[in-house]
Amino acid sequence: MxxxxxxxxxxxxxxxxxxxxxxxxxxxxxxxxxxxxxxxxxxxxxxxxxxxxxxxxxxxxxxxxxxxxxxxxxxAPALRFLGVDIGATSVDVAVTNAELEVLGHLNQPMDVREGPVAVFEQVLAMAAKLRATGVAEGFDGAGIGVPGPVRFPEGVPVSPPIMPGWDGFPVREALSQELGCPVMVDNDVNIMALGEQHAGVARSVRDFLCIKIGTGIGCGIVVGGEVYRGTNGSAGDIGHIVVETDGRQCACGNRGCLEAYFGGAALAKDAEAAARDGRSGELAARLAEAGSLAATDVSAAAGAGDACAIDLIRAGGTRTGQVIAGLVSFFNPGLVVIGGGVTGLGHNLLAAIRTQVYRQSLPLATGNLPIVLGELGPVAGVTGAARLTSDHLFSPA
Amino acid sequence: MxxxxxxxxxxxxxxxxxxxxxxxxxxxxxxxxxxxxxxxxxxxxxxxxxxxxxxxxxxxxxxxxxxxxxxxxxxAPALRFLGVDIGATSVDVAVTNAELEVLGHLNQPMDVREGPVAVFEQVLAMAAKLRATGVAEGFDGAGIGVPGPVRFPEGVPVSPPIMPGWDGFPVREALSQELGCPVMVDNDVNIMALGEQHAGVARSVRDFLCIKIGTGIGCGIVVGGEVYRGTNGSAGDIGHIVVETDGRQCACGNRGCLEAYFGGAALAKDAEAAARDGRSGELAARLAEAGSLAATDVSAAAGAGDACAIDLIRAGGTRTGQVIAGLVSFFNPGLVVIGGGVTGLGHNLLAAIRTQVYRQSLPLATGNLPIVLGELGPVAGVTGAARLTSDHLFSPA
Incomplete structure (x- = not known):
């Protein structure tokens, strides 16, 4: 290009x-x-x-x-930013103007395990499709979120547990070449936090946490209005905080991690078990029809009043709330935002998280603490990605 | 004055x-x-x-x-700062020059529960004593650390759980009046972190955690070289993070908090129980002699090879390590400093903490992570307090 x-x-x-x-x-x-x-x-x-x-x-x-x-x-009305939010199982690509308003947005299923070459082929095809609609002729900058830790200054994923083939891949350099514009790369949770800060529920909040519950669970940390990434870019990686000593085996090799109990992957697994052993007729019917279950099935079953599905959501929310409670005592944020794919689980999830945090955290830290769902849904990540690249472009050269 | x-x-x-x-x-x-x-x-x-x-x-x-x-x-060689570190059961008062070198240092037993009026009478008497030695004629600034959350801009303790009578007491204003100089007030753990950063083991580290294990347990958080205090000044209050669901009753009213299991107070209680029920001859002898036990007794018994004392230290270190492991995954610090009164427990404690963190935290976050004892001991707090007030004085008016 x-x-x-x-x-x-x-x-x-x-x-x-x-x-x-x-x-x-x-x-x-x-x-x-x-x-x-x-x-x-x-x-x-x-x-x-x-x-x-x-x-x-x-x-x-x-x-x-x-x-x-x-x-x-x-x-300039012609300025265009590309925002890309790569999840574990789908990808969002959007074009914004300079004020970061979304002018076009595509979402497609995708498997991050296919590796960076295949994924970026798809991303570039989606970007071309958006350009073909006339919303952009080219891009002045692009921001990319990936579901794993990133060495931010270089724009390179490091040891991403759910992204085989991505370790050390020069995302920033490769995409910058293809797109013909500067590219910034960050963790998917950080761009979500940036999006909610720019145009969502966290506007004007200086210190907050943004918990993303998708396939896995991560946390964006904003300190004094800026994303905090930690010494190696792995800050906010809360999915492997241990919630149960000698508990369930986790994919990471450890035992008792939060993600072994909750997140889209764990929830789907628990739902299939509940369908098979007869605890939920609703989930069993869905499993028979589709051959497998996802978090959305649990959400739908809960919406239909299935007690087992509601229990699964509440139990997951309680586990997540345990971890957030500790983080709230530690970090004393001004706001906790819950976002990501499973927010479709809605108020059962939010209620369980709130109950646990308000019960376990210090009263001083929770006194004025709102715990809310994100406002932007799938737009949060792409908006945050565009914001990331605009922050870079709108800095002294 | x-x-x-x-x-x-x-x-x-x-x-x-x-x-x-x-x-x-x-x-x-x-x-x-x-x-x-x-x-x-x-x-x-x-x-x-x-x-x-x-x-x-x-x-x-x-x-x-x-x-x-x-x-x-x-x-100016005549510049003098007063550093005050108020603990739960003792107080350190020191005088430094402008380069924050300690010129005189006093430590006395004290009970923070006697309230601010009695405590500050003692602090002022100690400051007068130091002046009488000739190290200072007066003070250009004073920094005060207190063992509880502080509303930093106003210098006022808020809802400090172990400090009855201190809630809302205008420490900054009252002491500024008495000392005739500007006063800055902060949490005791934050001034310890500042001290280790200025002259101790955390020199030149931008993002680190400083865990203070004294009567209770707290954590100083340094982000980008600056102390992070949170929205209400309660950031780092990790003593009440739950380590065991429905676990031991904690003084805070909750169950299963870290401080219910470890810290100087819990350790002394466990040691007395071990002395009474015959698990430790060494501790029993010490209890018979003194009528009560403290963390220093457990340390001495462990040093004498008492297996029960060593077990108590290791169990406490493991619990503390569980909490730190989660914080390391969350915060991805460049360094973890362990300090406070119980560092006399030494390498048994450090080994237990390290084992737990290296086992439970993400490898990416622990790869280059040193976990070390503080270098400055009781000098850390007073140095940090002096640093706090010098930061204020050496800012544009």
């Missing part, structure tokens, strides 16, 4: 102006001036330079505030 | 110069210039202004680097 030579801001003031326009939309020079601590003349210089780069364009006259009318400016 | 009118730096450059002199000691203008990104003339202006405030003094000629010899400067 043709490389787009998107300009970068020359200094921190320009970067801040770009981010204000991204997060607040088109604005007048006067109102931007109120938000940045720059003299009027310096502000004019920086905006003029941004106009020269083409990152920003004039957008008509602003409403009068008494005195000379100020010119509106906005981010 | 006479209020000392200590100057504050006028801008961020001056603040940075003061911190460089604090952390690196006396230095030449030329070498300071290499470390800050200032033009030669601007550097000269900022240093001249600092010399005018009296925070910095000239200190002779530096060694030649070829060319004109540069003048050395240093922080």
């Amino acid at each position: 043709v490389r787009r030579m998107t300009a970068r801001p020359a200094n921190a003031h320009q970067a801040r102006l770009l981010r204000l326009l991204r997060d607040g939309g088109p604005n007048s020079r006067a109102q931007l001036g109120d938000q940045v601590e720059l003299s009027r003349s310096r502000l004019a210089v920086e905006i003029d330079r941004l106009l020269e780069t083409g990152l920003v364009v004039a957008d008509g006259l602003a409403a009068s505030r008494g005195g000379r009318r100020s010119h509106n400016i906005r981010l | 006479v209020r000392r009118m200590t100057a504050r730096p006028a801008n961020a450059h001056q603040a940075r110069l003061l911190r460089l002199l604090r952390d690196g000691g006396p230095n030449s203008r030329a070498q300071l210039g290499d470390q800050v990104e200032l033009s030669r003339s601007r550097l000269a202006v900022e240093i001249d202004r600092l010399l005018e405030t009296g925070l910095v003094v000239a200190d002779g000629l530096a060694a030649s680097r070829g060319g004109r010899r540069s003048h050395n400067i240093r922080l």
